Amino acid sequence: MKTDLVIEKPSSKAHGEWRKMELAGYWALRFTLVLVLFILGVIVFDIVSKGAGVINWEFLSQPPRVGMTEGGIFPAIVGTFYVTLITIAFAVPLGVGAAIYLNEYAVQGRFTRLVRMSLRNLAGVPSIVFGLFGMAVFVKFFGFGPSLIAAGFTLGLLTLPVTVTAAEEALITVPRAYRAGSFALGATRWQVVRTVVLPRALPGILTGTILGLARAAGETAPILATGAAFFLPHLPDSIRSQFMALPYHLFIMATQHHSISQVRPIAYGTALVLLLLVCILNLAAVLLRKRYRDRVAKGL
Amino acid sequence: MVKLNTRNIKRENETAVGYLNNLDEGQTENMENGYSEVKVEGLNFFYGSKQALFNVDIMVEEKGVAALIGPSGCGKSTFLRVLNRMNDLIPGTRLEGRVTVHGEDIYDPATDVVKLRKKVGMVFQQPNPFPKSIFDNIAYGPRIDGQKNKAVLSEIVEESLKGAALWDEVKDRLHEPALALSGGQQQRLCIARALAVQPRILLMDEPTSAIDPIATQRIEDLIRDLCTDYTIIIVTHNMQQAARISDNTGFFLQGEMVEWGKTSQLFTKPEDQRTEDYITGRFG
Numbered sequence: 001m002k003t004d005l006v007i008e009k010p011s012s013k014a015h016g017e018w019r020k021m022e023l024a025g026y027w028a029l030r031f032t033l034v035l036v037l038f039i040l041g042v043i044v045f046d047i048v049s050k051g052a053g054v055i056n057w058e059f060l061s062q063p064p065r066v067g068m069t070e071g072g073i074f075p076a077i078v079g080t081f082y083v084t085l086i087t088i089a090f091a092v093p094l095g096v097g098a099a100i101y102l103n104e105y106a107v108q109g110r111f112t113r114l115v116r117m118s119l120r121n122l123a124g125v126p127s128i129v130f131g132l133f134g135m136a137v138f139v140k141f142f143g144f145g146p147s148l149i150a151a152g153f154t155l156g157l158l159t160l161p162v163t164v165t166a167a168e169e170a171l172i173t174v175p176r177a178y179r180a181g182s183f184a185l186g187a188t189r190w191q192v193v194r195t196v197v198l199p200r201a202l203p204g205i206l207t208g209t210i211l212g213l214a215r216a217a218g219e220t221a222p223i224l225a226t227g228a229a230f231f232l233p234h235l236p237d238s239i240r241s242q243f244m245a246l247p248y249h250l251f252i253m254a255t256q257h258h259s260i261s262q263v264r265p266i267a268y269g270t271a272l273v274l275l276l277l278v279c280i281l282n283l284a285a286v287l288l289r290k291r292y293r294d295r296v297a298k299g300l
Numbered sequence: 301m302v303k304l305n306t307r308n309i310k311r312e313n314e315t316a317v318g319y320l321n322n323l324d325e326g327q328t329e330n331m332e333n334g335y336s337e338v339k340v341e342g343l344n345f346f347y348g349s350k351q352a353l354f355n356v357d358i359m360v361e362e363k364g365v366a367a368l369i370g371p372s373g374c375g376k377s378t379f380l381r382v383l384n385r386m387n388d389l390i391p392g393t394r395l396e397g398r399v400t401v402h403g404e405d406i407y408d409p410a411t412d413v414v415k416l417r418k419k420v421g422m423v424f425q426q427p428n429p430f431p432k433s434i435f436d437n438i439a440y441g442p443r444i445d446g447q448k449n450k451a452v453l454s455e456i457v458e459e460s461l462k463g464a465a466l467w468d469e470v471k472d473r474l475h476e477p478a479l480a481l482s483g484g485q486q487q488r489l490c491i492a493r494a495l496a497v498q499p500r501i502l503l504m505d506e507p508t509s510a511i512d513p514i515a516t517q518r519i520e521d522l523i524r525d526l527c528t529d530y531t532i533i534i535v536t537h538n539m540q541q542a543a544r545i546s547d548n549t550g551f552f553l554q555g556e557m558v559e560w561g562k563t564s565q566l567f568t569k570p571e572d573q574r575t576e577d578y579i580t581g582r583f584g
């Protein structure tokens with residue numbers, strides 16, 4: 001392998017050393033990537049190969065039967081869907097509002113730096129801690145009881161740091177010149193935000209939010225103590241109802257069921273459905289970002 | 301202190317032309333009151349602890365073009381942004397002295413900054429059209445001002461684009477993205493956008509420095525046309541431009557206004573040695 005970078009002609013020994021190091025580095029780094037892809041591939045292959053066989057219309061549309069050894073996971077799909085909706089209703093307005101305040105209104109300084117640092121730390125808090133907090137605050141203190149709303153709010157809290165950070169990043173990408181142009185025309189701060197900043201930042205905000213939600217939809221720990229149920233024959237009929245959820249159902253089928261080996265295929269099927277759900281959410285985020293890029297390229 | 305509320309006159313009118321007529325009356329009325337268009341007395345300006353302007357005094361009369369020249373970092377752009385309080389948006393800035401626009405102290409706590417900025421429009425160094433259509437860019441100002449009537453908006457858009465000598469080039473593609481226009485066209489669009497809110501004064505911060513020579517020529521012609529209806533204060537790093545288009549010129553150096561006077565006078569018989577050194581190219 002010849003290289004253009006060598007200016008002085010090195011002694012042949014030094015040259016050989018140098019090449020060996022370079023090659024070793026190249027292959028070591030290449031190997032790490034291959035390893036990562038391999039691990040990912042094994043996980044996906046394992047879940048798809050063992051789960052695909054279980055998935056059919058009945059699995060997706062029926063509740064579990066015969067002590068959860070037969071039937072489907074319909075209530076868990078619905079429960080995850082509902083709880084995600086509540087998470088959205090809680091986290092999006094709060095997170096986006098906070099981000100707008102932090103980025104557009106607040107005087108940048110020690111306080112905003114402190115807030116941003118706290119948010120970053122909050123994002124690192126283990127989800128089981130959020131679960132415990134949700135139980136103490138939403139289930140007990142506010143008296144929601146174990147319910148969709150308590151679990152949705154808890155997941156909302158969990159995603160808030162992500163939502164705020166993503167929304168702020170989207171707001172920062174809006175060129176300052178747009179704000180200056182708008183202010184110079186006599187716009188109030190809120191008009192600047194509403195007519196120039198938000199339209200431009202919205203796709204980015206949504207993309208970040210969806211990625212956060214995809215994460216939340218798969219969480220088990222925060223809903224464990226706040227409303228997810230082992231088994232419910234009915235669908236939840238109000239936000240105060242308990243609910244079944246895909247990640248929790250998977251946890252039960254994998255570890256808590258009285259005959260784990262018998263229900264293993266159901267567990268894999270549940271895992272696959274959960275995986276697909278998260279994939280769909282991520283795909284939505286990707287498509288949204290693409291549409292946004294196209295729009296920016298067109299200048300609208 | 302006379303507080304003229306020209307914006308309210310506008311709302312009562314259903315057409316842009318009617319509004320223009322009323323505004324003319326308003327201007328006449330104010331002229332009779334004998335106020336300078338812009339009067340600055342003892343202005344000191346600070347970015348944090350760093351002083352950017354030192355004891356600036358200036359009086360700009362109505363209509364015509366006033367140019368501000370000086371080397372980079374001399375404070376001329378800072379001074380321009382004092383006049384529509386765009387510096388308010390920069391944290392940690394502070395100002396001493398008195399700045400009146402048409403007799404009204406614009407740094408009085410009671411001053412409505414939003415109203416001030418509608419009266420004192422601004423065009424920036426880099427053309428900054430919004431990522432919206434040409435129409436929506438021009439209609440932006442009237443819309444945030446509450447104008448919803450489509451016919452009125454169309455009329456304002458047409459008048460403003462004609463005012464900025466851009467109408468003929470864009471009349472068939474008003475709903476295409478403004479960012480698809482050339483740099484020079486974008487800058488004239490920004491001028492049209494500023495005209496649409498019916499300002500009295502137009503501040504221009506090196507409006508041609510990011511634009512090619514031919515487009516620059518068009519904008520200079522436009523500035524000469526506009527100055528019969530508007531007071532234009534332009535910051536430029538280009539002395540020839542100041543000499544070509546301005547009636548009065550101010551020379552800034554290290555935050556001080558060294559000299560202010562008739563352009564013909566300042567460029568031929570400057571009073572201050574530093575002005576002479578600058579315009580003859582000895583530094584800057």
